[in-house]
Structures are given as structure tokens and as C-alpha cells.
Amino acid sequence: MIKRALMLASLAAGALTLSGCEDLMTGSAPELDIPEIAAGEISQETMVDITRQLSSDEFGGRMPGTKGEELTVALLTERFAAAGLQPGNGESWVQEVPLVEITGSNFAPLTITNGETDLVYDYGSEWTGVTYREDAQTQLANSEMVFVGYGINAPERGWNDYEGVDVKGKTVVILVNDPDWESEGLEGPFNGKAMTFYGRWTYKYEEAARQGAASALIVHDTAPASYGWNVVESSWGGPQAYAARGDNPPPMTLVNGWVQKDVAGEILAAAGQDLDALTKAAKTKGFKAVELGMTASTSFQNSMRSFKSQNVIGVLPGSEAPDEYVLYTAHWDHLGTCNPPAEDGDNICNGAVDNATGTAALVALAEAHSKAGAPKRSLVFLAVTAEESGLLGAHYYATNPVFPLDQTVGGVNMDAFLIAGPSKDVTVVGPGKSQLDQFLEAALVADGRVATPNPNPEAGYYYRSDHFAFAKQGVPMLYVDGGEDLIEGGREAGKAISEEYRANRYHGPKDEFDENWDWSGVMADLQLMYRLGRMMAMSSSWPNWVEGDEFRAIRDESCAASASGC
Incomplete structure (x- = not known):
């Protein structure tokens, strides 16, 4: 209604x-x-x-x-x-908010290989990534890659892009937004043109972690993301603050990041796949994830600091x-x-x-x-x-x-x-x-x-x-x-x-x-x-x-x- x-x-x-x-x-x-x-x-x-x-x-x-x-x-x-x-x-006047800040440095290129061909992508201009883990060194080494469509697991909607595939320790490649984002109206399995929470990058990283993935790379596309690569680069290129997680943190991937759409197209082409064809297939219920036969590797260093930020509160x-x-x-x-x-x-x-x-x-x-x-x-x-x-x-x-x-x-x-x-x-x-x-x-x-x-x-x-x-x-x-x-x-x-x-x-x-x-x-x-x-x-x-x-x-x-x- x-x-x-x-x-x-x-x-x-x-x-x-x-x-x-x-x-x-x-x-x-x-x-x-x-x-x-x-x-x-x-x-x-x-x-x-x-x-x-x-x-x-x-x-x-x-x-x-x-x-x-x-x-x-x-x-x-x-x-x-x-x-x-x-x-x-x-x-x-304040409420203290415990945070952890992680600053990455010395980023190695993102290297994709099938054992014969190496594809090498520069940090910042072609890919960007961070870790949510409080580790001094992040090392993603030869992680098998899987294209998982929109990376959604929504039982109440009868939709599971992870069904039938084991992504534990692997790198998942995910499309931004929801499967029906190009709809003219607001009817569809994910509210048509209106993005649901399943379309947000926050959800996609969280679900990838719940599935046991080592890394999650979202394919940036300006229209469904609603912002250009410059926003990704500026927002993800500096210190990243996270809520302090305590003794029982939720599951976390090793690396969360973005790749340019052209980069994703090249990777899939090297795997014998077509990005446009897979994107079209991923819009339909029952889509099956695709093992790419490629591996991803990168590394970077992290410096951490714990601090308390502040909400400011006044009341009349x-x-x-x-x-x-x-x-x-x-x-x-x-x-x-x-x-x-x-x-x-x-x-x-x-x-x-x-x-x-x-x-x-x-x-x-x-x-x-x-x-x-x-x-x-x-x-x-x-x-x-x-x-x-x-x-x-x-x-x-x-x-x-x-x-x-x-x-x-x-x-x-x-x-x-x-x-x-x-x-x-x-x-x-x-x-x-x-x-x-x-x-x-x-x-x-x-x-x-x-x-x-x-x-x-x-x-x-x-x-x-x-x-x-x-x-x-x-x-x-x-x-x-x-x-x-x-x-x-x-x-x-x-x-x-x-x-x-x-x-x-x-x-x-x-x-x-x-x-x-x-x-x-x-x-x-x-x-x-x-x-x-x-x-x-x-x-x-x-x-x-x-x-x-x-x-x-x-x-x-x-x-x-x-x-x-x-």
C-alpha cells in the first residue's frame, strides 16, 4: 500500500x-x-x-x-x-563515545592473477581499501575471487546471493545498490528505485564478513552509488574511525574496499566473464555466484589509536x-x-x-x-x-x-x-x-x-x-x-x-x-x-x-x- x-x-x-x-x-x-x-x-x-x-x-x-x-x-x-x-x-554537556581510529599506509597495488596473467591496480586512482581489524599489518595473499552479484542475503525476500557457494577466506566482488535500482517506480523485490539497507555498502561488508569472506570489493558505478569516484577516494583515503568493539567483536573481513567499474570489467574479462552480462544476471532471483578462477593480493600497514569522541547534548x-x-x-x-x-x-x-x-x-x-x-x-x-x-x-x-x-x-x-x-x-x-x-x-x-x-x-x-x-x-x-x-x-x-x-x-x-x-x-x-x-x-x-x-x-x-x- x-x-x-x-x-x-x-x-x-x-x-x-x-x-x-x-x-x-x-x-x-x-x-x-x-x-x-x-x-x-x-x-x-x-x-x-x-x-x-x-x-x-x-x-x-x-x-x-x-x-x-x-x-x-x-x-x-x-x-x-x-x-x-x-x-x-x-x-x-557531552556524552563520551569510545572510538578506534585506524590509518592505513604503504599500500601495495591490488594484484589480480590467474597464474598466467597479472593485473596490477594502483591504490587511490583504481582501488581503495581499509581494514576494520586492529592489526599493525594487513596482508591479503592469493585470495580466491568470487562474484556474488549484489551480495544480499535476505530470507524474508527469498533472496540469497551466497546460496550454494563457500566464500570463507575468499574475496567477494559485489555490485553497489539493489538489484532493482534501475526501476522507474517503487515496486520491486527491493522497493524498486528506492534503495533499501541491502543496497548500502555498510550492509554488504557486514554480510560478507558473516559469510566468512577475507575481503569484499564493491564495484563503483556513479549512477547506482549516487556519487563519483572522487567521493570514494576522499572518504576512504584517510584515517577511519570505528566504534570500539569490546571483547566479543562481530565477524570482520580482512580488507573492505572499492574498485573502479573499468577495473572490475578488466578483472572479469581476464576470468572469461563479462561484467555487463553478470550484472544483468544478478538482477534476477536465483542468481548463482560465479567463481572467477582469479586471486587477489595486496598489503598495507596500519597505525591505531583509541580515543573518546563526544556527542554534545543540550536540553530545554x-x-x-x-x-x-x-x-x-x-x-x-x-x-x-x-x-x-x-x-x-x-x-x-x-x-x-x-x-x-x-x-x-x-x-x-x-x-x-x-x-x-x-x-x-x-x-x-x-x-x-x-x-x-x-x-x-x-x-x-x-x-x-x-x-x-x-x-x-x-x-x-x-x-x-x-x-x-x-x-x-x-x-x-x-x-x-x-x-x-x-x-x-x-x-x-x-x-x-x-x-x-x-x-x-x-x-x-x-x-x-x-x-x-x-x-x-x-x-x-x-x-x-x-x-x-x-x-x-x-x-x-x-x-x-x-x-x-x-x-x-x-x-x-x-x-x-x-x-x-x-x-x-x-x-x-x-x-x-x-x-x-x-x-x-x-x-x-x-x-x-x-x-x-x-x-x-x-x-x-x-x-x-x-x-x-x-
């Missing part, structure tokens, strides 16, 4: 009218208490000042565990206090139900230095848009809510660490919550406000999943705007930002992005700005602050975020996921076990 509604909405020119939003909700949903909320006093000066500071070279790209983190945490605690918040973790206590909580989340971290640097030698990944803007929004919204007075429920402003390393700070909080999750009503996540001018719409990532859509509809009516489904559902954005960590624990979360139907230039202009950012600045050294930015669109989006959070905080309702959603059972179980809250 939800998939059908989404498909129809997508086919109908992409934009959801307000009545279309209703199609994304269950008709049997109980009526919710959704109060009217006046516009908030949100400071553009705060947005500009904090975004400028966080993305300055002084902050060094805000890599967790660096001076940039110290400066960021100090700035946020100072501004949260000045905004009228209280420390969110007892008497502390509620006036009537202080033990019921509404979340605002944004990640404060970025990549530190970029590899490779820009042509002009600049190697700092400043992360102005991603996500100095979202972090600044936490402070600006905290100021606005404080000025309006405490709402009935408590508002929590959570700036999380290590999003760029795999949502680590959000996952840590969600599994070690300061405020009980069964007393957390829901939340709004903010990740990268693209500076594009005011728009007629907003982009909803993952519409139709929860009753929070009804709050969103009311806020849009108040703002005189409409909702548009994510124009790139194949990118899997719902599984790529911090709200996902809370959704996995059952907490309903909204992820609403800026719109693309710009007041000046319409959808064509909005699409061009979005594509330019992704091609030239996203996860690169040119995501920098610009004094000439037009903030009017961002401020309009913040007004929507303000209304959404305050509506939830002034409501008496406990919104849930819609019937049939993947997170509904988790929330229901959590609520059933709760003596208070939901």
Missing part, C-alpha cells in the same frame, strides 16, 4: 500536493493532537556566524579526535548555554511533561583533510554545507525555542560525532541513550542545508513511513509549501544519516531536506545547484563557506524545522510508524515494555 502510493506520487510529476501527502499515511491512523505553532524568531546571524566558524581552516575539517573536535565541542557548549539550554547528560526542559522528549539531531563532524587535495593544494575538507549548516541550525533553533518559552515536552538538541565514519555517534547514543527511547516521542534530523535560495517545496526522504508525516503536513500548510518525495530514492539517503540510528531502535524520525522547486528558476535551477554541489564540493576541499551566500532558503527551511519540533513538543500524542513499516514492531515492543512514555 505504501509502496503503491509512493510510486504513484513519483510518477505524477514528482511533486506531492498537500492532498497527495495524505496518500502517504494510513487511513486508519488515529487522529493526532497537532497544535498550531506560530513562527519562531530564528537568527540568521547565528546561522552565518557558526557556519563560518565551524568551516574555517582553524577547525581543520572537524575530524573526531583532533583539535577540530576540541574547538567544535567548546563552541557548541558555549552557544548552547548562551541559548538558554541546560547540560543534557546530567551536569555534563519541558514545562508539563519534562520526562517526554523530542529530538533535534545533526552531526558536527567532517572528514578532516582530503585525499587527494584540490588542484590548488587545498586539502582541508571544511564541510561548510555538510554539516556546519546543520550544526549551526541546532544552536539557532535552541535560541528560538528558548525565546518562545519552554514547550510542554522537553526538547533535546543533539550534535553527534562520527557520522562520516558510519553514523557512529548517533548509533552510540541510540544504543546508550541519555534519555530513554521509550520516552522519546520522535525527532527531526538536519544534514546539510544546501544554499540554493527559497523554494516552493521541501524534499522528504522516506515519506510514508510514520505518523510524523501528519505533523509535517500541518507545518507545510502553515508555511504555504508542499512536499516532494526524494527525487533520488536510489541513493538510499534514509540509511545514510543519523536519523537511521534512531529509527533502527524504533524512534520515529523525520528527515526533511531543502526543496528543488526554486522560486527563481524552478526545478531545473534546483537540480543544477544540487548536481554542481555533489560533483564539485561534496566530501571535497571546496565545500567552503561563502560570504555571498543567500540564506533566505535555509531560513525558510529552519522555520519548518522549528514548527515540526515545537508541534511534537506541544502535542500529547505519541506518533508511531505506519502498519507494515520495518520499524513498527520495534517501537511497539518498546512501548509495550514501558511503564511510562509511549
Whole structure:
């Protein structure tokens, strides 16, 4: 039902009218208490000042565990206090997040051989890889290679790309995204065009490890990955942070990496196979993995350090139900230095848009809510660490919550406000999943705007930002992005700005602050975020996921076990 509604909405020119939003909700949903909320006093000066500071070279790209983190945490605690918040973790403004950082060096080429022909690929430009293991030396030697299609094992969907093949100690070659990512609509074994969690690289590496593989290499292809090789190279080319795993870590491969699509084509051709033909075959249920008769070898050294990064938490206590909580989340971290640097030698990944803007929004919204007075429920402003390393700070909080999750009503996540001018719409990532859509509809009516489904559902954005960590624990979360139907230039202009950012600045050294930015669109989006959070905080309702959603059972179980809250 939800998939059908989404498909129809997508086919109908992409934009959801307000009545279309209703199609994304269950008709049997109980009526919710959704109060009217006046516009908030949100400071553009705060947005500009904090975004400028966080993305300055002084902050060094805000890599967790660096001076940039110290400066960021100090700035946020100072501004949260000045905004009228209280420390969110007892008497502390921070929650410590134990991390391990592994930095690879001295990478040998990736050498592929069938005993007669050697194929040699350079690190960085043709392949990249890391280890999740805390070993000083990583050595992948003559590991047999197996093409496993999309690398998915989903019993509930009757799909297993590993069926009938033993990959223990071997190197698996995996396609990015889901088998049906090229669908026009949102119907299919893996939600059609919309990426599921099975399409994410995080899942593919985890499943390869569960299958006993020594190495997992994902074939990079720009369209299904939704980003270019430059993003892979910059994101995977420096220090990698991971959550401390304790005494009983999950299974881990020796090497996880990516190869260029042309590289994968050459490897398969040397094995007597054709990448295009195998890709086509892998899209059908019952696909059988293919032993390639080739082996993979590489090596590199690793330096490790254990450290504690920090989530920054401020709270505005509620006036009537202080033990019921509404979340605002944004990640404060970025990549530190970029590899490779820009042509002009600049190697700092400043992360102005991603996500100095979202972090600044936490402070600006905290100021606005404080000025309006405490709402009935408590508002929590959570700036999380290590999003760029795999949502680590959000996952840590969600599994070690300061405020009980069964007393957390829901939340709004903010990740990268693209500076594009005011728009007629907003982009909803993952519409139709929860009753929070009804709050969103009311806020849009108040703002005189409409909702548009994510124009790139194949990118899997719902599984790529911090709200996902809370959704996995059952907490309903909204992820609403800026719109693309710009007041000046319409959808064509909005699409061009979005594509330019992704091609030239996203996860690169040119995501920098610009004094000439037009903030009017961002401020309009913040007004929507303000209304959404305050509506939830002034409501008496406990919104849930819609019937049939993947997170509904988790929330229901959590609520059933709760003596208070939901």
C-alpha cells in the first residue's frame, strides 16, 4: 500500500500536493493532537556566524579526535548555554563515545592473477581499501575471487546471493545498490528505485564478513552509488574511525574496499566473464555466484589509536511533561583533510554545507525555542560525532541513550542545508513511513509549501544519516531536506545547484563557506524545522510508524515494555 502510493506520487510529476501527502499515511491512523505553532524568531546571524566558524581552516575539517573536535565541542557548549539550554547528560554537556581510529599506509597495488596473467591496480586512482581489524599489518595473499552479484542475503525476500557457494577466506566482488535500482517506480523485490539497507555498502561488508569472506570489493558505478569516484577516494583515503568493539567483536573481513567499474570489467574479462552480462544476471532471483578462477593480493600497514569522541547534548526542559522528549539531531563532524587535495593544494575538507549548516541550525533553533518559552515536552538538541565514519555517534547514543527511547516521542534530523535560495517545496526522504508525516503536513500548510518525495530514492539517503540510528531502535524520525522547486528558476535551477554541489564540493576541499551566500532558503527551511519540533513538543500524542513499516514492531515492543512514555 505504501509502496503503491509512493510510486504513484513519483510518477505524477514528482511533486506531492498537500492532498497527495495524505496518500502517504494510513487511513486508519488515529487522529493526532497537532497544535498550531506560530513562527519562531530564528537568527540568521547565528546561522552565518557558526557556519563560518565551524568551516574555517582553524577547525581543520572537524575530524573526531583532533583539535577540530576540541574547538567544535567548546563552541557548541558555549552557544548552547548562551541559548538558554541546560547540560543534557546530567551536569555534563557531552556524552563520551569510545572510538578506534585506524590509518592505513604503504599500500601495495591490488594484484589480480590467474597464474598466467597479472593485473596490477594502483591504490587511490583504481582501488581503495581499509581494514576494520586492529592489526599493525594487513596482508591479503592469493585470495580466491568470487562474484556474488549484489551480495544480499535476505530470507524474508527469498533472496540469497551466497546460496550454494563457500566464500570463507575468499574475496567477494559485489555490485553497489539493489538489484532493482534501475526501476522507474517503487515496486520491486527491493522497493524498486528506492534503495533499501541491502543496497548500502555498510550492509554488504557486514554480510560478507558473516559469510566468512577475507575481503569484499564493491564495484563503483556513479549512477547506482549516487556519487563519483572522487567521493570514494576522499572518504576512504584517510584515517577511519570505528566504534570500539569490546571483547566479543562481530565477524570482520580482512580488507573492505572499492574498485573502479573499468577495473572490475578488466578483472572479469581476464576470468572469461563479462561484467555487463553478470550484472544483468544478478538482477534476477536465483542468481548463482560465479567463481572467477582469479586471486587477489595486496598489503598495507596500519597505525591505531583509541580515543573518546563526544556527542554534545543540550536540553530545554519541558514545562508539563519534562520526562517526554523530542529530538533535534545533526552531526558536527567532517572528514578532516582530503585525499587527494584540490588542484590548488587545498586539502582541508571544511564541510561548510555538510554539516556546519546543520550544526549551526541546532544552536539557532535552541535560541528560538528558548525565546518562545519552554514547550510542554522537553526538547533535546543533539550534535553527534562520527557520522562520516558510519553514523557512529548517533548509533552510540541510540544504543546508550541519555534519555530513554521509550520516552522519546520522535525527532527531526538536519544534514546539510544546501544554499540554493527559497523554494516552493521541501524534499522528504522516506515519506510514508510514520505518523510524523501528519505533523509535517500541518507545518507545510502553515508555511504555504508542499512536499516532494526524494527525487533520488536510489541513493538510499534514509540509511545514510543519523536519523537511521534512531529509527533502527524504533524512534520515529523525520528527515526533511531543502526543496528543488526554486522560486527563481524552478526545478531545473534546483537540480543544477544540487548536481554542481555533489560533483564539485561534496566530501571535497571546496565545500567552503561563502560570504555571498543567500540564506533566505535555509531560513525558510529552519522555520519548518522549528514548527515540526515545537508541534511534537506541544502535542500529547505519541506518533508511531505506519502498519507494515520495518520499524513498527520495534517501537511497539518498546512501548509495550514501558511503564511510562509511549
